[in-house]
Amino acid sequence: MEDIVIWGAGGHAKVVAASIRRAGRFRVAGFIDDVNPARAGEPFFGATVLGGRSAFEALHARQPVALHLAFGPCGARHRLGAELAARGVTFPVLVDPTALVAEGVTLGDGCYVGPGAVINADARIGRHTILNTGVVVEHDGAIGDAVHLAPRVCLAGHVRVGDRTFVGAGTVVRDEIRIGRDCLVGLGSVVVRDLPDGVRAYGCPAAIKETP
DSSP: OEEEEEEOOSHHHHHHHHHHHHHTSEEEEEEEOSSOGGGTTOEETTEEEEESHHHHHHHHHHSOOEEEEOOSOHHHHHHHHHHHHHTTOOOOOEEOTTOEEOTTOEEOTTOEEOTTOEEOTTOEEOTTOEEOTTOEEOTTOEEOTTOEEOTTOEEOTTOEEOTTOEEOTTOEEOTTOEEOTTOEEOTTOEEOSOBOTTOEEETTTTEEEEOO
């Protein structure tokens, strides 16, 4: 069984670790906490916090190890993923065994498909994107890099979501909608109109509340 390190040592990291163990492909070799590296040596969810960034770099220098980025901020996940990929770090796709992934789906490096998620035919999922618990991405969806679809988000057919966008729990998006890059869509929203890049929107129907 191949080792994998999880970058992150909070709630989402626990969710990812549980999926990894259910799938049985990897062994969780430890967690990285670059926010509080003093946690090094602390037991955490069946493994150990290895320390901060330097701990991963030392481990990877001795023997290359697979890595998963399991933390929330989309921009940080996007930057770190690109930097480490350029240095040869590998990011496996992680799919919980309870998820349903249809024929023709494309999954980018380092993406995570959580428990009970459904990705339907010919959807495309970007690198380091989180499809959290119970997410539905219908046919022909196009989800960018380092997106986070929170639990129970439901995207109808042909929806497009730009890079680094966060969509809050329970949000529903009508078919054919485009949500731009670097957006934040508040939880429980109903999106029936396109959203441009870089906005915050929420409500039923979702309305833009803040612009850059």
